[in-house]
Amino acid sequence: MVRWKATIFYRSEAAGLVDVTHYLDEMLDLDDVVESGPHWDTIERIEILRIGGLIKDLTLEAAAKL
Numbered sequence: 001m002v003r004w005k006a007t008i009f010y011r012s013e014a015a016g017l018v019d020v021t022h023y024l025d026e027m028l029d030l031d032d033v034v035e036s037g038p039h040w041d042t043i044e045r046i047e048i049l050r051i052g053g054l055i056k057d058l059t060l061e062a063a064a065k066l
Contacts, residue, residue: 005051006030008037009044017044023051 004024012018022033030048034040 001025003051004030005049006033007047007049008034009046010038010042011044012042 002023002025004027005021006024007019007021010018010020020037022030024030024033027048030046034043034046
């Protein structure tokens with residue numbers, strides 16, 4: 001089940017920032033994506049977004065009561 005969207009922004013001389021999006025089942029999969037991609041020193045930033053979720057609008061306080 002895909003739960004995370006990770007977009008990696010790489011620096012490029014020809015194109016400026018190049019973004020590559022990966023959909024991940026687990027956060028620990030991001031390590032393999034980074035290791036198998038271009039040299040990690042070309043990474044400007046990584047943006048990670050949660051996809052879906054079972055409980056919409058859950059707050060920290062409400063989660064503590066679960």
